[in-house]
Amino acid sequence: MIISRRMNLPCFCPVLLLALQASLLSSSMAESPQDRTQETYLQCLIDSSDPSSPPISPLAFFPSNPSYSSVLRSYVRNLRFNSSTTPKPLFIVTPTHVSHIQASVVCAKIHGLELRIRSGGHDYDGLSYVSPAPFVIVDMFNLRSVDADAEGGTAWVESGATLGEVYYAIAARSGVHAFPAGVCPTVGVGGHLSGGGYGNLMRKHGLSVDNVVDAVVVDANGRVLDRGSMGDDMFWAIRGGGGASFGVIVSWKIKLVSVPEVVTVFKVEKTLEQGATDVVHRWQYVADKVDERLFIRVVLLPVVRKDQRTVKAKFVALFLGGADELLDVMSQSFPEFGLEPKDCLEMSWIESVLFWSNYPKGTSPNVLLQRIPESEKFLKKKSDYVQEPISKVGLEGIWNKMMELKRPALTLNPYGGRMSEISDSETPFPHREGNIFKIQYSVTWKEEGDEALNQNLNRIRSIYNHMTPFVAKSPRSSYLNYRDTDLGINQIGNESYSEASIWGTKYFKANFDRLVQVKTMVDPNNFFRYEQSIPCMSSWPSRMAE
Ligand SMILES: Cc1cc2nc3c(=O)[nH]c(=O)nc-3n(C[C@H](O)[C@H](O)[C@H](O)COP(=O)(O)OP(=O)(O)OC[C@H]3O[C@@H](n4cnc5c(N)ncnc54)[C@H](O)[C@@H]3O)c2cc1C
Numbered sequence: 001m002i003i004s005r006r007m008n009l010p011c012f013c014p015v016l017l018l019a020l021q022a023s024l025l026s027s028s029m030a031e032s033p034q035d036r037t038q039e040t041y042l043q044c045l046i047d048s049s050d051p052s053s054p055p056i057s058p059l060a061f062f063p064s065n066p067s068y069s070s071v072l073r074s075y076v077r078n079l080r081f082n083s084s085t086t087p088k089p090l091f092i093v094t095p096t097h098v099s100h101i102q103a104s105v106v107c108a109k110i111h112g113l114e115l116r117i118r119s120g121g122h123d124y125d126g127l128s129y130v131s132p133a134p135f136v137i138v139d140m141f142n143l144r145s146v147d148a149d150a151e152g153g154t155a156w157v158e159s160g161a162t163l164g165e166v167y168y169a170i171a172a173r174s175g176v177h178a179f180p181a182g183v184c185p186t187v188g189v190g191g192h193l194s195g196g197g198y199g200n201l202m203r204k205h206g207l208s209v210d211n212v213v214d215a216v217v218v219d220a221n222g223r224v225l226d227r228g229s230m231g232d233d234m235f236w237a238i239r240g241g242g243g244a245s246f247g248v249i250v251s252w253k254i255k256l257v258s259v260p261e262v263v264t265v266f267k268v269e270k271t272l273e274q275g276a277t278d279v280v281h282r283w284q285y286v287a288d289k290v291d292e293r294l295f296i297r298v299v300l301l302p303v304v305r306k307d308q309r310t311v312k313a314k315f316v317a318l319f320l321g322g323a324d325e326l327l328d329v330m331s332q333s334f335p336e337f338g339l340e341p342k343d344c345l346e347m348s349w350i351e352s353v354l355f356w357s358n359y360p361k362g363t364s365p366n367v368l369l370q371r372i373p374e375s376e377k378f379l380k381k382k383s384d385y386v387q388e389p390i391s392k393v394g395l396e397g398i399w400n401k402m403m404e405l406k407r408p409a410l411t412l413n414p415y416g417g418r419m420s421e422i423s424d425s426e427t428p429f430p431h432r433e434g435n436i437f438k439i440q441y442s443v444t445w446k447e448e449g450d451e452a453l454n455q456n457l458n459r460i461r462s463i464y465n466h467m468t469p470f471v472a473k474s475p476r477s478s479y480l481n482y483r484d485t486d487l488g489i490n491q492i493g494n495e496s497y498s499e500a501s502i503w504g505t506k507y508f509k510a511n512f513d514r515l516v517q518v519k520t521m522v523d524p525n526n527f528f529r530y531e532q533s534i535p536c537m538s539s540w541p542s543r544m545a546e
C-alpha cells in the first residue's frame, strides 16, 4: 500500500490532498499497478491512440516480450543501472508517432503510473529509465528524424536523434553550418537540449538552448503544443529547466550557426614535470577572456609515469579560423603555452567533431550515425563552477588529492564570450557572466559489485569536498545535465519546495522560483515527476505556515 500512496499523491493543497489520498487508497486497495494485467494496459494504449496512426501494440514491450530486456538495455549508458536489482518498468512504449506519446501519457495517468522519458539514455544517474515507484518508459529512439534546411539556417530535430545524427545531417547539407551542442555524439537531443547543452562552440555561440527557436511538446493532458500554443513561460522552462518536469518534448526547431570552411584544432599534453601547474594556472586568466572563437578545454588525469605518480593536463582546443591566425592569437594572449605550428591541424568543422571524439584522422563522418558507444562503464559525475582563479598552491593541493585518490578526472571548460552576454534569466540555465570555467568530476570503472561502487563514490565525493574553498559558494552551483542525485532528491509523494530548493538553487539559482511557478501552472497535478523534477507550489505555502 505504501506504493499506491506514494504514487497517487498529486501536487494539491494539503487538505484536499488528504481527502484525495484516502479515496485513492481505498480505490487502489483492490488492485495495485502490479496486479493489473498486460491486457489492461495494452487495451488502454490502443483505446487512447489515434486510430489513423500506426498500431501501437507492436511498439509496446511488456516483460513477457522476448525483446523487453534488450529494448530496456539498449539505452542504459551507465552500468550502475544495468543490474538485476535495478527497478524495471511495467512496460516500454517506443513511439513512431506523436499519438503514441499522447496515449502513453493518458494511460500512465489513468493507471497512476510514473512516466519516465528516455531519449539518448545518457542521464548520469539513470533518471530517464529507473524509478522507485511503479513506472513506464516512453523511449524516443524511433523518433529521430533531422530535417535540416541549411538555406533557411534552421532544422527540425526529433528528440530521439543523437547529437552525432544532427551534426551529420547538417554537414551533409552545408560545409559552413554547425550547431552548438555537446561533444559526445551518442548523447540524445531530448535530454541534452532540455538541460542546456554545451560544447566547444559555446564561447562563440552560447548553449544549445540559446539556439532553439520552437518545440513540439505533449503536455500532462496529452495535448500537442508548439511554441505559440504552449506560451512563453513553458517555452522558457523547457530550454534548460529539464524537459521531463513539464512534458514530453517531441521535437525542437534549432537555429544553425555559421562556421568557417576551415577550423583548427590541437591536443597538447603536459605533465607536472613538464610545467603543467604553471600553464593550468595561467589558463585560468586567459581561457574565458581570449578571442571567443577559441575554446581550450583542460582534462586533468592522475597517471603513473616511469613508476612515478603525476598529473597529466591535456589541452584540447577548437579555433574557428585557420592555423596562422590561431598561432597569432595564442602568441599574443597565451605565450606561456608555447603552441607550435606542428600542434595545429586544419580541417572542416565536421572533421573537428570527429577529432574531439577521439576518432583517428580520416575517419568517415558515418561513424557519427553509430548510436551505441563501443564500451560501457560504471560511472559517477559531479560538477562545480569556478569564479576566482585557483592559486598555484591550491592547484598543487588538488594534484596531491587526485594522486592520492588515483581515479577522479577533472575536465575544465572555459566560459566567457557569448556566455557572458546572455543574462542569467534568459533561460533557466543561470551560469553565465562571472564564471571562468566549469569543472566536471568523473570516476569510471569496470568492476562489478558494491566494493568498487563504494570506493569510487568515496573518491568523487572526497575530491568534491576538497574543492569546496575553490568553487562558487553562493550557491555552490551545478550543471543540470551533469545530473547529481547527491545534491538531494524529491521524497516521492512528499515533494517540498524547501527541500527541492536546495538542489534546485544549485542548478537554477534565482530561476528556480520561476520554474516552480511554470510547473504549477502547466502541470498542477504533478504528473511529470521524478527524483529531481521541479515541485509544484502546493507544498510550500503549508510549509511556510508551519
Ligand atoms: C558520454 C557523455 C558525454 C556527455 N557530453 C556532454 C557534453 O559535451 N555537453 C553537455 O552539455 N552534456 C554532456 N553530457 C550530458 C548530457 O547532456 C545529459 O546527460 C543529457 O541529459 C543526455 O540527454 P539524453 O537524451 O541522452 O538522456 P536521457 O537519459 O534520455 O534523458 C536525460 C533527462 O532528460 C529527460 N528527457 C529525455 N528526453 C526527453 C524528452 N523528449 N522530453 C522531456 N524530457 C526528456 C529524461 O527524462 C531525463 O530526465 C554527456 C553525457 C555523457 C554520458
Ligand SMILES: *[C@@H]1O[C@H](CO)[C@@H](O)[C@H](O)[C@H]1NC(C)=O
Pocket (backbone or CB within 6 Å): 073, 079, 082, 083, 084, 376
Ligand atoms: C547488462 O546486464 C545484462 C544482464 O545481466 C548482461 O547480459 C549485459 O552484458 C550487461 N551489459 C553490459 C554492457 O555489461
Ligand SMILES: *[C@@H]1O[C@H](CO)[C@@H](O)[C@H](O)[C@H]1NC(C)=O
Pocket (backbone or CB within 6 Å): 491, 494, 496, 499
Ligand atoms: C515530508 O517531508 C518533510 C520534510 O522532510 C517531513 O518533515 C514530513 O514528515 C514528510 N511528510 C510525510 C507525510 O512523509
